[in-house]
Structure formats: C-alpha cells, structure tokens
Amino acid sequence: MVATTLILLQLLTLPVQDVALAEPIPPADARTLATHLSEPCPIGTNHFSDIQYETVPLDDFRTNIEQKVCTDPDTKIAFVHNVIESNATDHFTFAQQIYFEVLRETPAHKRFGIIEIEAINTLPLVPEEQKSEWKTKIESKDKSLAHDIAYFWSIRDPVRSTQINERLSEHWQRIAHARKNYTKNTDGLYGTDDRGTIFVRYGKPTIERSGLLSPSNTEIRSKLYDLSFFKGGIDPRELYNLNMSIKQQYMPKYYEVWVYRNIEKKQPLIFIFGESANKGTFGLRKSLEDFIPNGSFNMGISSSWRYDTGPRGLTAGPFLQMALYDRLSTIDIFFGKQLASYEDNWMKYMRGHLNFNSFKMISRSPQAEMALQRLQDRAPESNSTMEERLNLISQHYKSYRFLDEENNPYRKLVLFSNPHNNLISYDAVISQHQKPVYKLTASVDAVNREGRSILIDKQETFLRGDLPGTIATLLSIPKQSATASDSSKAIMISSEVSRIPQLKGEESEADRYILASAVSRIQESSPLNSSSDKIEVSDIIWGYRGKEKTNQIEEFHFIIPPDDRLPQGENLAVYFETYHLNAGTDSLYQYQVEYSIHRKKRRKLRDTGIRLTLNLSSASDRGSENIEIQTADLETGSYRAVFRFLNPEIPGTTEERYIDFQIEDQP
Known part of the structure; x- marks a missing residue:
C-alpha cells in the first residue's frame, strides 16, 4: 500500500505530456509502471508486502547510489531490499553501509515510513523488555527509533573489525530463504507463512518432521479395549459407534514440527505448524489439539446418550488427543510427557479414581497448550547460528574500577583469550617446516546512541611458534565510556586472531581473513566516587x-x-x-x-x-x-x-x- 501510494503521487506530479491518458492502466501493469517511472532510481517500497516491484540491475543501481545519482533514502532502502530479495551476498557490505546511513540520517527528514517498516521487520527479534518501548515509538512516530534499530544491530556484530555485520547478513539470508521456501500463505511479517517468521528468528531447526498427521490406530484400539472391560463391559455396538465417531470426526491434516535443541540447554524449543481443523488455515498451532475439531469434544457415542455421565457419554476428543500425541511421541519427550499425562487420567477414570465430569474437564483443559507456551516463553526472542560458522574463541574478562589524574572514573580490563584450540586445525595445513606467526588483537569499542562503533582501546600480541594457552591483555575504558549512566550505550570487548603472512602475495588475504574471533558485552558497574x-x-x-x-x-x-x-x-x-x-x-x-x-x-x-x-x-x-x-x-x-x-x-x-x-x- 505504501509503494502504491508513492507511485500514484509520482503520477500526479508528472507533466501532463508524460502520462498516457488514453485508458486507465490496469493493476496487472503496476510493476512495469513502477519500473518505468522510477529509473534509474527505483522508488523505495515495502519489500515485505505482497506487491513486488522490478528494479534496474543491482550493479547499475549500486553505481547510481555510489555516484550520488540516487540520494533519496527511499531509493537506498529499495536497493537494500532488492539485495535481500536476491540474496546478493556480494552486495551485502555496501548494502549494510547505506542501510546504517539511512537509519542514522532518517531523523533529519520526515520520512517515518522507512523507520516504521524497518522497525516492524526487526521487532520479532527485539528482547521482550524492549518491545513495548518500540511499539510505543512506532505508534507515536518517534524518529529516534531509527537509532534504536542501528544500535540493535551494531551490538550484535560478532566480528568487530570487519566492515560487514555478520549477524545482520545472517538475518538477511534467513529472510531470503524464508521467502523462497515458506509460502503456503503470505500473511506473515516477511511475506511468508508463520514458518518464515520462526525461521528468521531461530534459523534451521535441529529436528524437522512433516507429513499428514494421522492418529495412532494402535492407541485408539487399546483404549477401546479398555472400555470393553469397563464395569463389566459395554455393548459392542456402542464401541463400534464410538470408533466410527473417531474416524468420521477427524480428517488427517498436514503438519510440521520444528525442534531446536541448540537454544536452551535444559529443554528444547518446539513449534507446531499445520492446518487448523476448525478454520482450515495453515499457520503456527498452539498444540496438537488444534488439529482436532471442536465438535469431537461435544458429541457422545450417539445423540441419545449425549448427557450420559458414563462411558456412553465419551466423545472422540480424548481418544484423538492420546492418538495424536502417541503418533509424535518419538520426535521429542515433550509429546511423550503429554501422552503420559492423558493416559494417566484415562487409567484413573477406568479405575474409578476420577469421575466422568472431571475426566471430561481435564480432556478439554488447555494443559498441552500451556506447556508448549512455557517452552516458547523461556526461549530468547531470537538465536544466531554464527557460532557454527565462525571459529569462536573462548574469552572472558575481569573488570576493575579506577580514577584518573583528574579524578574521572575509568576501568581497566584484563581480557583472557584462549585461541589455541581454535587454531590447531589451521596449523595442520601449515608446512611443518614453517612455524606460523599469529596476531591476537584485543579491543574495546563503544556503541553510541546512533549505533556507531567507536574504538576505545586496542592491543596487539604476536604469537610465534607453538600457541600458548590463555593470553591476558590489559585494556582501558576512559571516563566517557566507563560510566553506567547512559543505558543506550554498550561497551563491547573482543578478541580476533589472524595469521601473519609468511609468503609473498599473502598480505592482502591475511589482512581480510580473521581465523578466530569472540565478542562480549561488558557489564555495567557503578563508578568510583569522584x-x-x-x-x-x-x-x-x-x-x-x-x-x-x-x-x-x-x-x-x-x-x-x-x-x-x-x-x-x-x-x-x-x-x-x-x-x-x-x-x-x-x-x-x-x-x-x-x-x-x-x-x-x-x-x-x-x-x-x-x-x-x-x-x-x-x-x-x-x-x-x-x-x-x-x-x-x-x-x-x-x-x-x-x-x-x-x-x-x-x-x-x-x-x-x-x-x-x-x-x-x-x-
């Protein structure tokens, strides 16, 4: 809608001779129109809306921005969105450069639409305690939100010395993957179904299971067998009616279960997707009960026994619950625990320890939904898999408070880095006749309100021959960065290891390539009394x-x-x-x-x-x-x-x- 409005505004501002008045332009031609009107600077559009707009080739588009032919923030964001759409990783560094430029410069002009779109697209990853503040700023059109977005990504950059923000690149690649693979509908935030939003937040699941969710016939038969002996047994015809009711009231639906085992140490993170039995739409499900029609919990064996408080009043719902959880019990213990809970209530009912109304009430309670929600609530808002792709160094630090000669507070940091294990495999490819020389760079930088990273201190240590174990480096944080009063600033400490080139022609490659790295955010502390x-x-x-x-x-x-x-x-x-x-x-x-x-x-x-x-x-x-x-x-x-x-x-x-x-x- 935003893009369409902008196109119409362009039409209104064009000279009369530039607009064909012979006949209205049909909606199907809107893409061609947008391209024609906006070249060589395609208009900025909401990349994640249902309508996509063609642009000039990325190389030409980039050249126009570099040569200041295209300077409008909308145009620059359009370039960024097209880079994301095409997953053009060779343009990521430049795209990020102009992305942060727009965020830092946007408060100077009145285009809040750019900020709003980027804020909404980032919001699913924002920690819960900051979400309400972001939403308030979106509603009030607070332009400082642009700096919040830049700050959000800057403090998550895992390699501080490189020009590219690897975490932001991961985010963009996830969006491109989601838009290509998760499109059963386009109702989600990124123009995808609900799987796309979860993928952007957490990446590829550890376990992924999908197919038609059919109940376990073995589980149903075993429960019907239990009923045949209930208080002397019930009429086989009634068992037959109940079995037919179960089959008739459930139609197998497509499902997907995603399990993440690398996010929370104590328990997995689980998401269930599928077609709702009651609405027929595909999306994120609250529990397996969403695959069971509501009517399955209302109708007994027959309408004449609808109000029976004995086995004749049983409905298909409880049987389908146990059968579905039994079907998925091998995926994760979560499903096995829910099955065990339902079966425990069933056995209590069979033995007379639980009356009919209590059993019925428990079956209809949202216990599985609440258990799944607890798993999801305990998880972080997002998760990066950069650790799997970056060679992360084990590091930690000790912080000490001091006063300088003018009684201004500052801190000394001792950074402990242990790159040895990270580089053993790398040493294996180096000639045994030539001992490699490494450079360990320890640095501290501050991220200000605008998301700009400012180097505070940097120390380099050269490691020759065999690598030592833990290496200690002393760093300092001066007054302007040492205080804890500015909650919008973050102090980051990092270790990076590169190999010093030993052969001619290696210099440029060695300068670009970081063999191992680590970054941590320094905890705030109260300064000393001045x-x-x-x-x-x-x-x-x-x-x-x-x-x-x-x-x-x-x-x-x-x-x-x-x-x-x-x-x-x-x-x-x-x-x-x-x-x-x-x-x-x-x-x-x-x-x-x-x-x-x-x-x-x-x-x-x-x-x-x-x-x-x-x-x-x-x-x-x-x-x-x-x-x-x-x-x-x-x-x-x-x-x-x-x-x-x-x-x-x-x-x-x-x-x-x-x-x-x-x-x-x-x-």
Missing part, C-alpha cells in the same frame, strides 16, 4: 609471581589468573590505588592499610592468623601499591582477603575491599 570528601580505593587486582609469562601484566609485575585459583605455594600479590588523601604535618599524604586472610568454611570466615597493618605515604593525594602477602604455607581451600583503608588525618573515614580466591594444588 568527590574528595572521603578516601576512595580502586578495585583490587590480584595474582601471583609465578614463572610462566603468559598472563603476566607488565604494569603490575605479576600473573593475573583467568579465574579465582591461586596455586598452592605461591604468595598472593595485589595492586591497588588510593584517592582523596589528606596531607599530614610533614606534607606527606599518609594512609593505613589493614589486611587479613580468612578461611571460608561452611559459609563462615575463620581467622588464619595472617594479618598486618601497613603505614603508607604518598607525595600526592593519591597512592598506588604493589604488595605481597605470605600465603605460600596455606593449605588448599577457599579464602577471603579483607582490606581496610584508613585516612589518619580524618578519623572514622574508612573504605573496605575484599577478594575471594581458591588455593589449589599446582598441576
């Missing part, structure tokens, strides 16, 4: 002075472990900074540090006898210390080191920090 009214202390960085050099940070002169383990026989090394000190009578800034080591046992702290008070001084109102605590003689177990910082010039002003660690045997 005011000078009381003593303030940084977070404590701790480690030990071992022989290995892999995780040794030069700034602190000790090894920082990637976890909370301290090898037995090693002394605890700590680094901290103090701020807002007061000068004493000798013009030095004095402060005290009291520390004690406690054994953690049964949720209680037991004194180990290791405690000391240090009287320290600094030439300025801030100090920094590297100290070593004698823990080499402690036995294995869990411990806590408690530090109290005092400013003797201002009695009663103290600050406390603690660290937990495990002493374990050295391997």
Whole structure:
C-alpha cells in the first residue's frame, strides 16, 4: 500500500505530456509502471508486502547510489531490499553501509515510513523488555527509533573489525530463504507463512518432521479395549459407534514440527505448524489439539446418550488427543510427557479414581497448550547460528574500577583469550617446516546512541611458534565510556586472531581473513566516587609471581589468573590505588592499610592468623601499591582477603575491599 501510494503521487506530479491518458492502466501493469517511472532510481517500497516491484540491475543501481545519482533514502532502502530479495551476498557490505546511513540520517527528514517498516521487520527479534518501548515509538512516530534499530544491530556484530555485520547478513539470508521456501500463505511479517517468521528468528531447526498427521490406530484400539472391560463391559455396538465417531470426526491434516535443541540447554524449543481443523488455515498451532475439531469434544457415542455421565457419554476428543500425541511421541519427550499425562487420567477414570465430569474437564483443559507456551516463553526472542560458522574463541574478562589524574572514573580490563584450540586445525595445513606467526588483537569499542562503533582501546600480541594457552591483555575504558549512566550505550570487548603472512602475495588475504574471533558485552558497574570528601580505593587486582609469562601484566609485575585459583605455594600479590588523601604535618599524604586472610568454611570466615597493618605515604593525594602477602604455607581451600583503608588525618573515614580466591594444588 505504501509503494502504491508513492507511485500514484509520482503520477500526479508528472507533466501532463508524460502520462498516457488514453485508458486507465490496469493493476496487472503496476510493476512495469513502477519500473518505468522510477529509473534509474527505483522508488523505495515495502519489500515485505505482497506487491513486488522490478528494479534496474543491482550493479547499475549500486553505481547510481555510489555516484550520488540516487540520494533519496527511499531509493537506498529499495536497493537494500532488492539485495535481500536476491540474496546478493556480494552486495551485502555496501548494502549494510547505506542501510546504517539511512537509519542514522532518517531523523533529519520526515520520512517515518522507512523507520516504521524497518522497525516492524526487526521487532520479532527485539528482547521482550524492549518491545513495548518500540511499539510505543512506532505508534507515536518517534524518529529516534531509527537509532534504536542501528544500535540493535551494531551490538550484535560478532566480528568487530570487519566492515560487514555478520549477524545482520545472517538475518538477511534467513529472510531470503524464508521467502523462497515458506509460502503456503503470505500473511506473515516477511511475506511468508508463520514458518518464515520462526525461521528468521531461530534459523534451521535441529529436528524437522512433516507429513499428514494421522492418529495412532494402535492407541485408539487399546483404549477401546479398555472400555470393553469397563464395569463389566459395554455393548459392542456402542464401541463400534464410538470408533466410527473417531474416524468420521477427524480428517488427517498436514503438519510440521520444528525442534531446536541448540537454544536452551535444559529443554528444547518446539513449534507446531499445520492446518487448523476448525478454520482450515495453515499457520503456527498452539498444540496438537488444534488439529482436532471442536465438535469431537461435544458429541457422545450417539445423540441419545449425549448427557450420559458414563462411558456412553465419551466423545472422540480424548481418544484423538492420546492418538495424536502417541503418533509424535518419538520426535521429542515433550509429546511423550503429554501422552503420559492423558493416559494417566484415562487409567484413573477406568479405575474409578476420577469421575466422568472431571475426566471430561481435564480432556478439554488447555494443559498441552500451556506447556508448549512455557517452552516458547523461556526461549530468547531470537538465536544466531554464527557460532557454527565462525571459529569462536573462548574469552572472558575481569573488570576493575579506577580514577584518573583528574579524578574521572575509568576501568581497566584484563581480557583472557584462549585461541589455541581454535587454531590447531589451521596449523595442520601449515608446512611443518614453517612455524606460523599469529596476531591476537584485543579491543574495546563503544556503541553510541546512533549505533556507531567507536574504538576505545586496542592491543596487539604476536604469537610465534607453538600457541600458548590463555593470553591476558590489559585494556582501558576512559571516563566517557566507563560510566553506567547512559543505558543506550554498550561497551563491547573482543578478541580476533589472524595469521601473519609468511609468503609473498599473502598480505592482502591475511589482512581480510580473521581465523578466530569472540565478542562480549561488558557489564555495567557503578563508578568510583569522584568527590574528595572521603578516601576512595580502586578495585583490587590480584595474582601471583609465578614463572610462566603468559598472563603476566607488565604494569603490575605479576600473573593475573583467568579465574579465582591461586596455586598452592605461591604468595598472593595485589595492586591497588588510593584517592582523596589528606596531607599530614610533614606534607606527606599518609594512609593505613589493614589486611587479613580468612578461611571460608561452611559459609563462615575463620581467622588464619595472617594479618598486618601497613603505614603508607604518598607525595600526592593519591597512592598506588604493589604488595605481597605470605600465603605460600596455606593449605588448599577457599579464602577471603579483607582490606581496610584508613585516612589518619580524618578519623572514622574508612573504605573496605575484599577478594575471594581458591588455593589449589599446582598441576
């Protein structure tokens, strides 16, 4: 509708001589008309509507945009949509470039339609807690929504250094696949049936089963056999009537079951698609009961026994329930559990532990629908399968809060990357006479309100010969990115490994190709106190002075472990900074540090006898210390080191920090 309106507006604004007035243009010719009127810059259209519009070839279209022949945002979005439609991956990088340009520039003009279309198309992937905010912005035509879309995709980019956003590319490829393969109807958001929406959200299912959903005859016969002995048995003619009722009231319908086992660890995610027994439309079903006609739960063996509260009042519905769940019980335990629940109620009824009305009420209750809904509600809004295609590095980080020389808060990050396992297979293809040289790039970037990625810090480590295990890299986040006050910003930390070219002609390929990567979003934390009214202390960085050099940070002169383990026989090394000190009578800034080591046992702290008070001084109102605590003689177990910082010039002003660690045997 949006596109058709735009075409009509173009017709109204054309000179009279450019419009053929001989006869009205039939609707069937609308595509040709749109192409003719809009070349060389095809008009922007809703790519996911039922009406599709032809365009000039993509190569020519791109050239016109690059050469500024086509500058209108509608036109640029039309190019993006046609790239998606044709799954033209060779144009993805350029398409994403102009896609983000339009989103960032759109608030400057009045075309909210572009924002609305892109927001609606992205909405199924948005976390539930943000959906209402997006919907409100769509209804109020809030142009800041454009930046929300750009931000949404920017923080999901799995490889930060490349020009292309691989997660957005995956999304576009899923849309193209869905539009090609899931078109039993085009009522869905992406011009597909409901399968297309689920595919765009979660990708290819782990298990996919489809066909005509016919009930299990074995299950039905076994239940009719149970009835033949119910309280001395019932008339065989009535059993025959019930069997015929079951067969007559159910017509096998086409179904599909999708099971995802790679999204939730504890339980699978299941979707059921098929033709509704009551409406006849194909779509997402709430449960297998949607394949059973409503009348199957209303009519008894015969109309004369309709109000019977005994076996003659049984309907086809409960039998079909058990038969359908039995048919699909081999797909996933979910269906087996529902079958077991229905059969348990059946046996209670057969044994007289459940009266007829209760049995009938349970059969008609939406218990299976509610169970399936719970599975779907617990799942994330979307899932990427990039892990299966990217060589993801195992990484994590430790974050520490500090104040700079001007008392502005910032953070130090120690990033632990372990690329070794990722590159073993790659090493296998390298000549054994030539040891490969790798480059590990650790970086931190901030994504601002407009979805722009701004590099904050980057460190490179060259790895020669055999790859080490975990590698520690120190990074910093300055004040403008360290605070947690701006909830619309995200700080991303990443590791990327590339191979340094050893042969001539490899340079360009090596620069483009990332062998392994990882990215994480840094959790927000409250910054340190910047005011000078009381003593303030940084977070404590701790480690030990071992022989290995892999995780040794030069700034602190000790090894920082990637976890909370301290090898037995090693002394605890700590680094901290103090701020807002007061000068004493000798013009030095004095402060005290009291520390004690406690054994953690049964949720209680037991004194180990290791405690000391240090009287320290600094030439300025801030100090920094590297100290070593004698823990080499402690036995294995869990411990806590408690530090109290005092400013003797201002009695009663103290600050406390603690660290937990495990002493374990050295391997």
